[in-house]
Amino acid sequence: MTGIATAPNTRGTAGNAVEVHGIVKHFGSTKALDGVDLTVREGTVLALLGPNGAGKTTLVRVLSTLIKPDAGSAFVGGYDVVRQPKQLRRTIGLTGQYASVDELLSGYENLYLIGRLLDLSSRDSKARAAELLERFSLTEAAKRTAKTYSGGMRRRLDLAASMMGRPRVLYLDEPTTGLDPRTRNEVWDEVQRMVSEGSTVLLTTQYMEEAEQLADELTVIDRGKVIANGGVAELKARVGGQILQVRPAHPAELPEMARCLHESGITSATVSPDDGLLAVPLAGEEQLTAVIGVLGGRGFAIAGIDTKVPSLDEVFLAITGKPTAGPATAPAAALVKEPVA
Numbered sequence: 001m002t003g004i005a006t007a008p009n010t011r012g013t014a015g016n017a018v019e020v021h022g023i024v025k026h027f028g029s030t031k032a033l034d035g036v037d038l039t040v041r042e043g044t045v046l047a048l049l050g051p052n053g054a055g056k057t058t059l060v061r062v063l064s065t066l067i068k069p070d071a072g073s074a075f076v077g078g079y080d081v082v083r084q085p086k087q088l089r090r091t092i093g094l095t096g097q098y099a100s101v102d103e104l105l106s107g108y109e110n111l112y113l114i115g116r117l118l119d120l121s122s123r124d125s126k127a128r129a130a131e132l133l134e135r136f137s138l139t140e141a142a143k144r145t146a147k148t149y150s151g152g153m154r155r156r157l158d159l160a161a162s163m164m165g166r167p168r169v170l171y172l173d174e175p176t177t178g179l180d181p182r183t184r185n186e187v188w189d190e191v192q193r194m195v196s197e198g199s200t201v202l203l204t205t206q207y208m209e210e211a212e213q214l215a216d217e218l219t220v221i222d223r224g225k226v227i228a229n230g231g232v233a234e235l236k237a238r239v240g241g242q243i244l245q246v247r248p249a250h251p252a253e254l255p256e257m258a259r260c261l262h263e264s265g266i267t268s269a270t271v272s273p274d275d276g277l278l279a280v281p282l283a284g285e286e287q288l289t290a291v292i293g294v295l296g297g298r299g300f301a302i303a304g305i306d307t308k309v310p311s312l313d314e315v316f317l318a319i320t321g322k323p324t325a326g327p328a329t330a331p332a333a334a335l336v337k338e339p340v341a
């Protein structure tokens with residue numbers, strides 16, 4: 001996005017739906033955002049990935065004009081979050097981490113009301129509500145109060161609500177946190193559909209799998225700071241492209257095997273005792289030969305080897321030194337099979 005004459009500090013850069021420069025936000029002594037930069041290009045999905053408390057919701061609130069940043073600047077659809085809040089609000093749709101539907105109203109009434117709040121005519125509000133209820137498979141439940149809806153139905157209603165004003169940019173703040181896998185898949189399908197229809201999406205999530213499913217690019221945030229960003233494949237490549245897994249014939253030898261590799265300068269080798277595996281992120285093919293050479297040379301019996309592409313959980317762990325969700329319980333180099341829920 002270089003070479004375009006728009007000055008970045010007045011409108012943002014053309015082609016960027018969201019542009020964030022050095023945003024800082026304190027809550028008392030908590031530095032929720034500590035100089036965040038990120039970009040979401042028009043028509044793409046950016047996953048803002050980070051553990052609980054990383055600052056994701058705070059950034060979404062800044063970008064929704066709900067709170068003012070202490071420093072930095074941000075533009076959405078070319079509008080300045082601080083100086084052009086009204087125009088900016090008309091550009092965005094927001095689905096919060098917690099469903100914001102009115103429980104006492106029906107699905108239809110919720111959407112109609114939002115349409116009217118957005119200054120749509122009564123006729124347009126009705127038509128748009130009916131269209132979205134159909135699309136989110138809520139037509140049959142349209143007249144029931146939202147109180148009677150299942151978690152998945154509520155989340156779908158919430159998504160529909162954020163779409164009422166045909167926003168150019170959608171913020172989805174942890175849209176599937178707390179949902180069962182089936183409902184999560186339904187929400188993913190909807191998000192993919194919105195994107196295929198041209199929406200730009202800023203999605204916050206604690207789940208690698210979600211980012212991998214939905215996002216073009218990732219920005220990883222931790223304690224208010226961006227610690228990595230790039231394409232999914234790019235971030236994976238950062239942990240070495242491939243991981244070599246060695247299964248020893250005698251699992252009790254795992255620590256000794258790791259020690260020998262470390263002594264030979266292969267310091268990235270880690271042990272996963274639960275799986276009975278030794279894992280080595282590979283910097284290149286020659287390293288595979290080196291690992292096998294060292295282990296064979298020391299007389300370790302190997303039952304099997306395998307290479308695999310790292311999961312995003314492993315990418316996150318490699319970058320942050322902690323698993324994707326929950327407290328930092330694992331040592332920096334451990335291999336985590338499943339995120340701590």
Ligand SMILES: Nc1ncnc2c1ncn2[C@@H]1O[C@H](COP(=O)(O)OP(=O)(O)O)[C@@H](O)[C@H]1O
Nearest residue numbers: 027030032050051052053054055056057058059
């Ligand atoms: N209104 C608030 N008052 C005080 N502290 C807050 C407030 N909102 C967020 N925080 C703190 O800011 C940090 C980031 O929170 P948040 O943006 O909600 O993280 P995330 O959405 O990534 O879980 C946390 O330490 C949180 O406790």
Ligand SMILES: [Mg+2]
Nearest residue numbers: 056057097174
């Ligand atoms: Mg949050």
